Amino acid sequence: MRKELFQLRNLIQSDVKEYINFLLDPDVNVWLEDEVQNIKDFSNIENYLMYGWYRQAIEHEKKFIGVSGLDLVNKKNKVARFFIVIGKKDLWGKGIGSGVIKSIVNYGFKELQLRKINSDFLTPNEAVKIIHEKAGFQHEGFLRKDSYRNNIWIDREIVSIFADELNP
Numbered sequence: 001m002r003k004e005l006f007q008l009r010n011l012i013q014s015d016v017k018e019y020i021n022f023l024l025d026p027d028v029n030v031w032l033e034d035e036v037q038n039i040k041d042f043s044n045i046e047n048y049l050m051y052g053w054y055r056q057a058i059e060h061e062k063k064f065i066g067v068s069g070l071d072l073v074n075k076k077n078k079v080a081r082f083f084i085v086i087g088k089k090d091l092w093g094k095g096i097g098s099g100v101i102k103s104i105v106n107y108g109f110k111e112l113q114l115r116k117i118n119s120d121f122l123t124p125n126e127a128v129k130i131i132h133e134k135a136g137f138q139h140e141g142f143l144r145k146d147s148y149r150n151n152i153w154i155d156r157e158i159v160s161i162f163a164d165e166l167n168p
């Protein structure tokens with residue numbers, strides 16, 4: 001029987017500490033939000049994780065390896081923003097991100113009745129760009145020189161998807 005690459009489940013309190021440890025790794029956090037570059041207040045991270053709009057823990061072989069989910073941006077317009085963090089670096093490049101994004105987006109359209117899902121990422125983050133393109137996200141534009149990393153200003157790419165654009 002073929003082993004599943006990943007499973008999704010609801011978050012539990014013990015995920016918070018592991019997630020914070022992932023975020024403290026510069027290889028993991030470099031292309032994430034400015035707020036997690038130098039975390040001072042861990043309670044913000046806990047709130048984001050445990051009380052966000054839609055969150056799923058990502059597991060590989062029954063071990064917690066990251067988090068993905070959606071934040072409601074505009075309730076009336078049914079628009080949410082996607083995010084994903086896989087903290088176990090040795091599992092990058094194996095297709096987990098590509099599978100998770102499709103699962104979360106599919107749930108967003110089918111179960112959460114979203115009309116549109118937005119996402120954004122810093123442009124040097126090739127892997128995240130690829131998983132969005134493979135899922136069917138379309139390019140909307142750039143926020144130029146949006147974030148400062150490794151002594152240079154970096155553009156942020158904005159992408160989005162509608163239900164009929166999601167690849168199987």
Ligand SMILES: CC(C)(COP(=O)(O)OP(=O)(O)OC[C@H]1O[C@@H](n2cnc3c(N)ncnc32)[C@H](O)[C@@H]1OP(=O)(O)O)[C@@H](O)C(=O)NCCC(=O)NCCS
Nearest residue numbers: 031084085086092093094095096097098121126127128130
């Ligand atoms: C971004 C992330 C979710 C991708 O997950 P993943 O499981 O590694 O993704 P996948 O293995 O499904 O796909 C990654 C693709 O990018 C490619 N890739 C990875 N690193 C790359 C690089 N530096 N340059 C070019 N391509 C790269 C892989 O070959 C793969 O392509 P393929 O599907 O054509 O084989 C994961 O790396 C991660 O969580 N990183 C840290 C947090 C982060 O950056 N989150 C996103 C913030 S917006």
